[in-house]
Amino acid sequence: MADRTVAPKVHALVEGSRRVVDSDWFGMAVFGVIMANAAVLGVETYSGAVDRWHTELKMLEHAFLAVFTAEILLRAAAHADRPRDFLRDPWNLFDIAVVALAFLPIARENATVLRLLRLARVLRAARFLPQVRIVISAIGKSLPGMLSFVLVGTLLLYVYAMVGWVFFADDDPEHYGSIGRAVLTLFLLITLDGLGDAVRAGLEISRWTIVYFGSFVLFGSFVLVNLLIGVVINSLEEARQMETATDHRPSSLEPTGPGEEILRDRIETARRALQELETALDAQTVHRSARRRYAPAHEVDRDHAGLP
Template structure:
């Protein structure tokens, strides 16, 4: 008997294009009738998914072209005809996906991504008058968001962002606290020299937002270093400033804020999102392995290797805990 090829000999990048994972709400194929089974086979076709992706891109391009008056005057009728055809094809796609659930078609709406697609397509079917044409165009451009459901890798990114929201909230609280402390200090130190940027607490907070995004933050620092008379700001001061040069305090204030706010706190946001993205990629890979065919030897072997790796990590943690445990 030949050796089973190792899954590691065929590495898979988790963000590579691969078949869309099956919905956990879909009934087993054994419970589907002939029509539902046929619809499911069509929905699973790679060509079907690529065709839907092309339609989404084409619909987005049409909405963009209609924003040019010259293009709309020349081929506006053709664009609207194409748009009507695309909407009809979207309806056919949604119907096929619902039929693929068989008699349990209401379970189609248990998947949030399915609800997302259904709502966008349904809104495009609402008849509107000429006065609401601009609003209708805004609704139609939302069809570009269907790329989120057509490209699994985008679903991973969205899932990672949602997973990271709690941690981002805590990092945001830290950033708000940093802004508040530095705004109070800046108002106290530089309020008289530069009342346009540090005259009030909210003015100071806006100036710090400008500094943390590195948008001409050095101009703010130079005004405090040499005084507002030698280096006036861009905004007209609400009151008459009292020029005062504070070179050392200005360098310490802005240098520490930019270092902490930009290099540390904002990088925390990036670190949190990257960590959540790694977890979401691992979860997506696990779901793909769980939905793999039982006869897929590579998928079975990769699933077992993942389980063994998880067991090894737990054993290492237990060994470390035992080594660090105080001896009686």
């Protein structure tokens, strides 16, 4: 009886919270608070403003924290019937971490940590900007591909740095005097910054240095960069497809209504009754088989005839 009373109350809480969370004004209000939090952070960079409005800024910080805490509680209440779905969303986990850490003593006592946490709240604005959310998701998905890109780039830099050290260490020790300096020089050349000066300095040593710089620019500035762009674009397309699939979830994933728990109980009761009926029928069949085996012939004929 108590479960049947609690289930409608939980459903009412879930439905009420869901209506608030899914409303347009809720998202706009939270986004406005996030932007206000960012503006206050900018104001605090001016020492004169902090000295003049210290109390007001402190009150605003407490107000922002209260609003963000209430927002997370509302989102959690909207998923009270599906807590796993709430915890499966990485944005919810990020919001919980950013807000919960602000309540820890180490964060409250350390001004630097507290400012970093308040700055992290600004990143929550991406939750309300679908295009930004897609880009962030694409960056996360491109990390495995970027690892291969980094390995190839490191190998390319190391090989060309060793070649540069062999040929230019004596004539240009400032840029190629060690493997570290050579790697740094070539890393800057990938951006094509200072390429003209490097080529002119190399031509003073040998005309064949044009092959060295030309091949490095070809592989480093064009092949590698295009490879990175391809990885990011592919991840961006995957993130866009996932975002579209999330926005068009099938309605079967939604809760069925206030009588969902009661309906489940009734289905379970009907299933148990069906199992008991099948057991009884099996027992009756075994009993009749035993009677036919040991009963006289005239009783067997009566059983076949369907007589009692």
